[in-house]
Amino acid sequence: xxxxxFVLVDMLGTFAFAVSGAVAAEQRRxxxxxxxxxxxxxxxxxxxxxxxxxxxxPPAGMADGRYIACAALAAAVAIWARAAIDHLRHPVVxxxxxxxxxxxxxxxxxxxxxxxxxxxxIVLGAVTAVGGGTLRDVLVNRIxxxxxxxxxxxxxxxxxxxxxxxxxxxxxxxxxxxxxxSVCFVIRFLALRYAWSLPVVKKKNTT
Amino acid sequence: xxxxxFVLVDMLGTFAFAVSGAVAAEQRRxxxxxxxxxxxxxxxxxxxxxxxxxxxxPPAGMADGRYIACAALAAAVAIWARAAIDHLRHPVVxxxxxxxxxxxxxxxxxxxxxxxxxxxxIVLGAVTAVGGGTLRDVLVNRIxxxxxxxxxxxxxxxxxxxxxxxxxxxxxxxxxxxxxxSVCFVIRFLALRYAWSLPVVKKKNTT
Amino acid sequence: xxxxxFVLVDMLGTFAFAVSGAVAAEQRRxxxxxxxxxxxxxxxxxxxxxxxxxxxxPPAGMADGRYIACAALAAAVAIWARAAIDHLRHPVVxxxxxxxxxxxxxxxxxxxxxxxxxxxxIVLGAVTAVGGGTLRDVLVNRIxxxxxxxxxxxxxxxxxxxxxxxxxxxxxxxxxxxxxxSVCFVIRFLALRYAWSLPVVKKKNTT
Numbered sequence: 291x292x293x294x295x296f297v298l299v300d301m302l303g304t305f306a307f308a309v310s311g312a313v314a315a316e317q318r319r320x321x322x323x324x325x326x327x328x329x330x331x332x333x334x335x336x337x338x339x340x341x342x343x344x345x346x347x348p349p350a351g352m353a354d355g356r357y358i359a360c361a362a363l364a365a366a367v368a369i370w371a372r373a374a375i376d377h378l379r380h381p382v383v384x385x386x387x388x389x390x391x392x393x394x395x396x397x398x399x400x401x402x403x404x405x406x407x408x409x410x411x412i413v414l415g416a417v418t419a420v421g422g423g424t425l426r427d428v429l430v431n432r433i434x435x436x437x438x439x440x441x442x443x444x445x446x447x448x449x450x451x452x453x454x455x456x457x458x459x460x461x462x463x464x465x466x467x468x469x470x471x472s473v474c475f476v477i478r479f480l481a482l483r484y485a486w487s488l489p490v491v492k493k494k495n496t497t
Numbered sequence: 498x499x500x501x502x503f504v505l506v507d508m509l510g511t512f513a514f515a516v517s518g519a520v521a522a523e524q525r526r527x528x529x530x531x532x533x534x535x536x537x538x539x540x541x542x543x544x545x546x547x548x549x550x551x552x553x554x555p556p557a558g559m560a561d562g563r564y565i566a567c568a569a570l571a572a573a574v575a576i577w578a579r580a581a582i583d584h585l586r587h588p589v590v591x592x593x594x595x596x597x598x599x600x601x602x603x604x605x606x607x608x609x610x611x612x613x614x615x616x617x618x619i620v621l622g623a624v625t626a627v628g629g630g631t632l633r634d635v636l637v638n639r640i641x642x643x644x645x646x647x648x649x650x651x652x653x654x655x656x657x658x659x660x661x662x663x664x665x666x667x668x669x670x671x672x673x674x675x676x677x678x679s680v681c682f683v684i685r686f687l688a689l690r691y692a693w694s695l696p697v698v699k700k701k702n703t704t
Numbered sequence: 705x706x707x708x709x710f711v712l713v714d715m716l717g718t719f720a721f722a723v724s725g726a727v728a729a730e731q732r733r734x735x736x737x738x739x740x741x742x743x744x745x746x747x748x749x750x751x752x753x754x755x756x757x758x759x760x761x762p763p764a765g766m767a768d769g770r771y772i773a774c775a776a777l778a779a780a781v782a783i784w785a786r787a788a789i790d791h792l793r794h795p796v797v798x799x800x801x802x803x804x805x806x807x808x809x810x811x812x813x814x815x816x817x818x819x820x821x822x823x824x825x826i827v828l829g830a831v832t833a834v835g836g837g838t839l840r841d842v843l844v845n846r847i848x849x850x851x852x853x854x855x856x857x858x859x860x861x862x863x864x865x866x867x868x869x870x871x872x873x874x875x876x877x878x879x880x881x882x883x884x885x886s887v888c889f890v891i892r893f894l895a896l897r898y899a900w901s902l903p904v905v906k907k908k909n910t911t
Contacts, residue, residue, distance in 0.1 A: 315644070323651050324644035338550070343752070345761040347552040348608075348617045355616045401762075409769045410762045424843075429631075431640045433845045437729070437738035444737050522851070530858050531851035545757070554759040555815075555824045562823045636838075638847045 296399070299392040299467070300337075301360050306389035308333035308364030311426050313375065316368075318430045328426055329365035330358065336421030340397050340414045344404050387478040390442070391471035394419040394449035399457070399467070408454055415450025416443060419474075441481035449474025506674075507544075507603050508567050510596035515540035515571030517593050518633050520582065523575075525637045535633055536572035537565065543628030547604050547621045551611050594685040597649070598678035601626040601656035606664070606674070615661055622657025623650055626681075648688035656681025710813070713806045713881070714751075715774050720803035722747035722778030725840050727789065730782075732844045742840055743779035744772065750835030754811050754828045758818050798893070804856070805888035808833040808863035809881045813871070822868055829864025830857060833888075855895035863888025 311332025315325040334351030341349035351357045368375060397418025402411040420436045420443050427434040436442040452473045456466035518539025522532040541558030548556035558564045575582060604625025609618040627643045627650050634641040643649040659680045663673035725746025729739040748765030755763035765771045782789060811832025816825040834850045834857050841848040850856040866887045870880030 318640065320640075320644050323648070327644060327650060342549055342756055343762055343766065345552065345759065348550055348612055348614065348621075352550065352617050352620045353612070353614050358616060358620070405762055405767070407762065407767050409772060410766050413766045413772070414762075428635060428842060429641060429644065431638065431845065433732065433734075434843060437734045437741060437843065441737070443741060525847065527847075527851045530855070534851060534857060549756055552759065555757055555819055555821065555828075559757065559824050559827045560819070560821050565823060565827070635842060636848060636851065638845065 296396055296467075297356075299471075300396050301356065303389035303392040303396070304333040304357055304360045305364045306386050307336075307393075307422050308361040309368045309375070310386050310423070311361075312365040312368035314426055314430055316372070320430075322369075325369065326362060326365050328429060329368070330361040331429065332422040332426040333357070333361040333364065334422065335425040336393060336418045336423075337397070339421045340400065340418045343410075343414060343417070344401060346400070346404065384479070387445075387475050387482070388471075390419045390446055390478055391449050391474035394446045394474050395453045395467045395470045398450040398453040398470075402454060402457055408458070411454045412447060412450045415453065416446040419443075419446035419449070441477060445474045445478035445481070448477055503603055503606070503674075504563075506599040506678075508563065510599040510603070511540040511564055511567045512571045513593050513596035514543075514600075514629050515568040516575045516582070517630070518568075519572040519575035521633055521637055523579070527637075529576075532576065533569060533572050535636060536575070537568040538636065539629040539633040540564070540568040540571065541629065542632040543600060543604070543625045543630075546628045547607065547625045550617075550621060550624070551608060553607070553611065590689055591686070594652075594682050594689070595678075597626045597653055597685055598656050598681035601653040601681050602660045602674045602677045605657040605660040605677075609661060609664055615665070618661045619654060619657045622660065623653040626650075626653035626656070648684060652681045652685035652688070655684055710810055710881075711770075713885075714810050715770065717803035717806040717810070718747040718771055718774045719778045720800050721750075721807075721836050722775040723782045723789070724800050724837070725775075726779040726782035728840055728844055730786070734844075736783075739783065740776060740779050742843060743782070744775040745843065746836040746840040747771070747775040747778065748836065749839040750807060750811070750832045750837075753835045754815065754832045757824075757828060757831070758815060760814070760818065801859075801889050801892040801896070802885075804833045804860055804892055805863050805885035808860045808888050809867045809884045812864040812867040812884075813881070816868060816871055822872070825868045826861060826864045829867065830860040833857075833860035833863070855891060859888045859892035859895070862891055 308329040311329040312325050314332070315328035320328065334349075334357050337357075338349040338351045341347065341351070394415045398411045398415030400418075401407075401414040405411075423442075424434045424436060427436075449470050453466060453470035456470060461469075515536040518536040519532050521539070522535035527535065541556075541564050544564075545556040545558045548554065548558070601622045605618045605622030607625075608614075608621040612618075630649075631641045631643060656677050660673060660677035663677060668676075722743040725743040726739050728746070729742035734742065748763075748771050751771075752763040752765045755761065755765070808829045812825045812829030814832075815821075815828040819825075837850060837856075838848045841850075863884050866884035867880060870884060875883075
């Protein structure tokens with residue numbers, strides 16, 4: 291997987307997440323700028339947190355105009371094609387799951403390149419994938435979806451771990467990222483399709 | 498604009514934002530320390546995020562005691578002169594708008610000095626200006642004001658962009674910051690006075 | 705106090721905070737992973753913010769697998785021994801107060817080692833101690849407890865300040881951390897026992 295291919299994959303993930311951010315912002319009746327801002331944060335927030343934790347400054351999501359343009363374009367598409375998106379529920383989930391896998395792989399790869407530390411690579415792979423969505427939910431004042439019903443972060447951890455294992459075991463560079471993304475994607479997509487969820491810890495009737 | 502002048506401008510912005518933080522904290526019935534903490538976060542949070550993203554560590558908002566003292570002083574004033582502040586609604590908005598402009602310019606200037614990257618300077622100028630207020634709103638558990646009705650972040654982006662354009666075009670260093678702050682201030686203040694707002698994206702009756 | 709002793713102390717704090725995070729997550733009915741994630745963020749979030757602000761990258765809470773394992777173990781204990789924990793209300797508060805003191809001291813010590821700046825050491829000592837709990841509360845969508853009724857951050861500031869004073873005055877390295885932690889612990893524990901609180905700023909009937 292070439293560097294330019296990583297960028298392409300990153301852009302696809304950025305686009306998918308920006309759409310999901312714009313949709314969440316519209317549901318909260320934010321204005322046009324608020325919608326753009328949430329789309330940008332959802333798409334680039336995870337990567338910015340990753341780069342800050344890695345010391346790879348300034349963060350690519352700020353320094354590289356392509357990410358900003360990609361997020362803005364996605365938000366515009368989400369706003370103007372709202373009706374279409376409402377019909378496309380499954381495709382949105384499809385792209386979101388795809389983005390999750392790609393971001394987990396890209397994040398783990400970048401972290402491993404910089405520090406050669408397995409824990410950092412797995413944690414930051416997952417953070418890259420779920421960070422943007424978490425910021426989005428915090429900003430629109432709801433409990434992050436990833437903490438609730440869906441097998442979301444688990445899929446991201448699985449994807450990042452597979453990428454790390456692959457790089458450490460010397461798997462082919464042309465195959466590992468695709469395989470690792472697929473692991474994340476399949477877990478996430480099947481979980482959504484069949485409403486899998488992790489057990490909720492039983493609680494007492496406390497406030 | 499000398500370095501010492503930048504510091505003065507930064508202090509004025511810090512003071513104005515700390516007052517707005519303290520008022521928000523009081524409305525949520527936080528205790529004395531909570532009020533001080535929110536005032537500090539509102540005043541220094543944007544600059545701290547900027548410095549973390551720039552790698553300018555430790556962040557000035559932590560390392561320079563003057564910022565901490567300034568925020569504490571402003572919170573004390575806000576608490577003891579609450580009645581006066583309630584009468585001074587327009588002056589508060591005035592100082593808040595002024596602070597927004599100064600922070601956008603200071604942030605863009607610092608980012609451009611360190612990295613010579615236009616996107617980074619514009620994004621971090623705006624982040625410096627709106628970051629503290631966003632953290633304030635997240636901590637008191639409401640949707641950030643900047644994402645809702647007011648032309649707030651747009652004004653910050655305009656101020657930061659003007660500063661960046663001015664520095665790149667070689668405008669006089671003695672004029673650019675004042676002009677750029679004014680652009681931000683005028684947009685923000687007029688928007689508030691005449692209740693301008695960006696269009697809200699039309700939404701369907703979804704949850 | 706040896707380096708290895710600092711690590712031990714850090715682990716104890718990590719464990720105590722992870723338990724409190726897991727309990728908060730269960731009350732919000734998060735799933736198993738959400739509970740683990742909140743436990744990890746509560747335990748390691750403060751230290752990660754500190755390390756990012758210090759430029760000590762990658763953050764120890766990500767790079768050192770022992771922290772991750774410790775948080776996961778604590779969450780598991782919290783889940784499986786829920787009934788026991790409900791009976792142990794005071795011990796939980798005891799460990800939480802202990803963790804607060806140790807984290808404040810560890811944070812101030814690390815900051816002072818790296819930058820020799822008193823303000824940074826006090827602020828980051830307190831941030832290390834209260835940062836995780838604040839992130840926990842933001843993620844489960846409530847106003848951070850530290851901003852409300854309890855003398856929590858004040859105790860952390862007192863502990864961090866004592867540690868800084870001790871290191872600057874040349875107090876014995878074997879005594880200072882224990883004394884500084886005790887200052888924080890005693891303030892926090894007595895405040896809880898006797899329901900001390902700071903005065904709430906009087907407010908008018910505004911929204």
